[in-house]
Amino acid sequence: MVASQLPLFFEHIESELDQVPNELRRLFHGRGHHWPGLEQLTCDWLQGQMIVNLFKEVDETFLSELKDGLIKLTNLSCWLEKQGSCIVIQHRYAEGAPSEVLIGELNTRPVVEENGLKYQLDIGRNQNFGLFLDMRLGRDWVKERAEGKNVLNLFAYTCGFSVAAVEGGADKVVNVDMAKSSLSKGRENHKLNEHDSRKVNYLGHDIFKSWGKIKKMGQYDLIIIDPPSFQKGSFALTKDYKKILRRLPDLLTEGGEVLACVNSPVVHSEFLIDSMKEEAPSLSFQYRLDNPPEFIDTDPEASLKALVFK
Template identity: 70%
Template sequence: MAEEVNTMDMNALPTFFTQVTRQLALVEGEIRRLFHGRGKCWPGLEQLTCDWVDRQLIVNVFKEVDDAFLQQLASGLLAITQSELWLEKQGKAVAIQHRYAQGAPTEVVFGEFEHRPVVTELGCQYQLDIGRNQNFGLFLDMRLGREWVKQQAKGKRILNLFAYTCGFSVAAIEGGAEHVVNVDMARSSLNKGRDNHRLNGHDLSQVTFLAHDIFKSWGKIKKYGPYDMVIIDPPSFQKGSFALTKDYKKILRRLDELMAAGGDVMACVNSPAVTSEFLIESMQQEAPQLTFVRRLENPAEFNDVDSEAALKVMLFS
């Protein structure tokens, strides 16, 4: 597994600007990751990412850098705003979010920054909240997972565990799901999920929101089943509530009683410390009735030198 790289090289910034410009030229109207230094494919830029969010560039810096680096970063971003490409894409604002600092403060470099934009992905709309939390409400590396759910959802009853802001649920209802049950301990996240469904004009009678601890609520969860699809996308670590390897197996153990015959499972893990093999072996141990089908690709823009350090989305049926 690749080691964490903490230093960044100011001399590598021209590569960053070139890549951001190249990817910006390719985007249409949807939200998109433009640069993913975290995949360690760009030496000296491992702690930088850049997203295109409702005609705004958001650059995330994950480790503290010196003033000279930040000044050159801001200068290069301003140069992009003076380009014909920026005019063509109708760019509105540029911001740098300091993810290493307390509260992840957002520094606006250009324009009037919209902190609560509505964005489009795969024809679905999502309300984001930028700068108030580490994560803005939609994990962009999961785009192809949401696409798969949307394609497979028609007529199905779906269980979405660790639902967060209900991105999978929105995709599922958009794809014709009969009903989706979203479970997450954070009521505030589920409330945002409800708003996301409203944004898309969905019938909320087809969606259930359970603000519960999964491990204390199997009875309630089972009541809405059996499910034709179960989505498991836990946080890598949630203090006091979820220890990844131990608790993941507890969920897999329940699948037999939750699922309809012939159902599908999307099992995800985004911790560099947990491999895809862990999911395959754990499923064999805890839910032998299910067979590994394939690993979903991650979006090309999230290329990683170590595929096992990146998001792993595993399909079983």
Template identity: 60%
Template structure:
């Protein structure tokens, strides 16, 4: 990355900050490669805090210029108008992704709002703080299409899709994730929103060893699949995704929908379409959801792909 490009970063952050809603938001997305020389930096607005992530090693001069720019930004009208309480840099390229506070005092467990729903975050303990902001429109879609639906949420993480589904009127959501700690955070997210936990199940399962148990709780009107691109020992997108798609016909109700996601820049949206045609031809492709405008990317196939499918068993 280039020190000479940091004025562009701060200009965009200042404008985005001034116009930011009172919700969690990405303010600058260098990883979309729209801003040459700033490809490995992002900035998020999180409960009156600016969280800047640097993803690849940079020269010390870059970090020093970044800190100086934060100091200058702290004296602007945008900063004062929004009441910024903290600015921090997370060095994602270092072991443990350490967080360096450069202004104010960090609230490492903020409760944030997205589309009117509350989520508990955990900043600085992990690379990800508990909510993937590029999936905002996916959660919005689920909320608006969940009424009276039974929903299966695979790789549920902290259950953002589940919270959105219950808010949208889902009758039941089944969350499946190997990480019990993430499911516990998901349970907290449901409680934050005053939702009825009797409508929600939290299954700390290895999906590939638990299809029978998952199937018994169906059939499902909507299945959400949002896996990691790679998880050592448990999931490799290129070979394991199709194993999930093959199971969908036995999980879905007639006309049931699938929201399938891929967030690897090496895999295009066509991967999901062709894999579905091969694994479950009775489940047809419908459309691709837009990503939030703040996540603009010079290559749509390198960005998050959120694809919608529908089950038509009569086509088998």
């Protein structure tokens, strides 16, 4: 990355801070290659805490100028008006993704809001803090069409889609993820929003070994598939996604919808569309959801793909 481009970063951060709502948001998305020389830099706003991520090791000049600029940022009116309290630099390229607190004291477990819903985050211990910000409009989409529906949330992680679905009036949500610790955080998220726990089910199992249990709890009016691009020993996207798609006709109610997602820069929308034609031809592609405008990307196919099938 190029230190001479950092003034653009700070100019953009200041502009975004001036207008950001009192919610968590991405302020700067260098990963979309819209900002030459800053491709491995992102910045997230967690309602008072600023998390700056470096995805590639940088030289001392870049790091020093980045830190100096962030410290100066705390003297600006936008920082004071938004009640900024902490700035953290997370070195995502390094083993364990170590975090460096630059300003203030880090609250590692803040409760934040998105579109009126509360989420418990966990900062600094893992690469991801508990909610994927580029999926904001996907959660809104689920909330808007969940009323009265049975929802299946595959690769549920911390149950962000589940929270949106129950808030939108879903009758039942089944969350499936082999990471029981993530599902436990999902339970916390539902409690934070005072949801009826009887509407929510959690299956801490390997999806590919649990189709019987999943089917027993269905059929489903809405199925969400949001897998990792790769999970060692459990999921390889291009190989395993099709195994899920071929199960959909048995799980989906007549007229039901599927939100199928891919977040690998090398796997394009056509992979999902063609695979669905091959594995579940009764379902047809309807449209792709927009990504949040702050996640600007020079190549739309390199960014999050969230496709609706029916």
